[in-house]
Amino acid sequence: MLIKNRILIVMLYCMAAFFSSVSCANQYQNYGMWDDILSPVQAVGRFQWLEKCYSGLLVETWERMYDATDLQSEQDKINELKKSWLYEEGRLKSFPQYLTFGNEDHENPVNWKAGISASESCKTIPVGYRIIGLITSFDFKDYCKISARDSSKGYIKQVEFGTFTNTSGANNLSNFWGRVIQVDRGGNYHLVVTPGFTVMAWPETWHGWIDWNRDGDFSDKGEAILINEVSDEAISKLIKIPANAKPGFTKMRITMDVGGGSRNPCNNIRFGEVEEYTIKIN
Structure with a gap:
């Protein structure tokens, strides 16, 4: 299983x-x-x-x-x-x-x-x-809702986190909540995000957040895991799980936007995709 x-x-x-x-x-x-x-x-x-x-x-x-x-x-x-x-x-x-x-x-x-x-x-x-x-069931906090305006030309093709891999097509918002990524406090995991294109490749701006303390927002120190990462190819980042992260289920949000995206995890993006995952902190 x-x-x-x-x-x-x-x-x-x-x-x-x-x-x-x-x-x-x-x-x-x-x-x-x-x-x-x-x-x-x-x-x-x-x-x-x-x-x-x-x-x-x-x-x-x-x-x-x-x-x-x-x-x-x-x-x-x-x-x-x-x-x-x-x-x-x-x-x-x-x-x-x-x-x-x-x-x-x-x-x-x-x-x-x-x-x-x-x-x-x-x-x-x-x-x-x-x-x-x-x-x-388990009850997530009421996270702010966001979406992309248009994912028809560029989208998040693949997300890898440690041994976890998810490949998908274009959607303004993809809630992969059922795809649980398990991590250990204090551990190090490679996050690799790959863009997909339907016409031609453009430099995409990536942002990402994980709610380490499980309080229903992404505004606490260290919760921004990708900040203005720009490339038309896959981006790899080593993510260190905080030793004081709160055990249990929490949310990861990834955005990709050819229009530059936003450092604010609650701002809608323009041309790209938003994907969300469940993180299980052990």
Whole structure:
């Protein structure tokens, strides 16, 4: 299993009805990379949406989890899942769980996600998609939101951090929150960022931040890890993890902008891309 974070993956089912010929989920190299990370409140909303739109799927999940088709009502089975995944002693769990979906290779090629609120309209699960896991939520701070205006000509092609590598296409904002990068306090890791171009290469300006103290912003000393790095090729930087970094899950934000970008992590950029990742500080 490539992604070993307990907080993200707590349980998988080898469910023939959903995986057809697939024998077990953890055989797949993309296991865990679903970009479907929800807060506790959103996890509740996911269950409510499924109960509204796919109650039969929840019932079948219960029956496969417990290898039973008891005579108890379908609503009782749904309520039992709700209690198990979301609540403890009548209160919302600190880290409730929710279902996520993908294809048989545990990928999400059409960028489809189940709803996160009972008020959302029902939508059809794509052909070939199925339940691929039960994920445990964790609650990020409310970071400022930013995006690029146009990524059609230049974008972030690849990010490497230590042994982690992610290659992607052009989007104004890419939230790779499900792709967790593990680091150790006091350790040194090479960060390599590579631009991609659809027309021709231009010098790009890179900025990057990691919220080392996990307080919901990137404004503290040492949290800017890339500052006005300019090149039309890949840039490599050695990142030292602060010895006093706060253990747990935090955010990394990377921006690339042919227009110069900004030292302010909350400023939108013009021509390029913003990518965000989850960092697990050990």
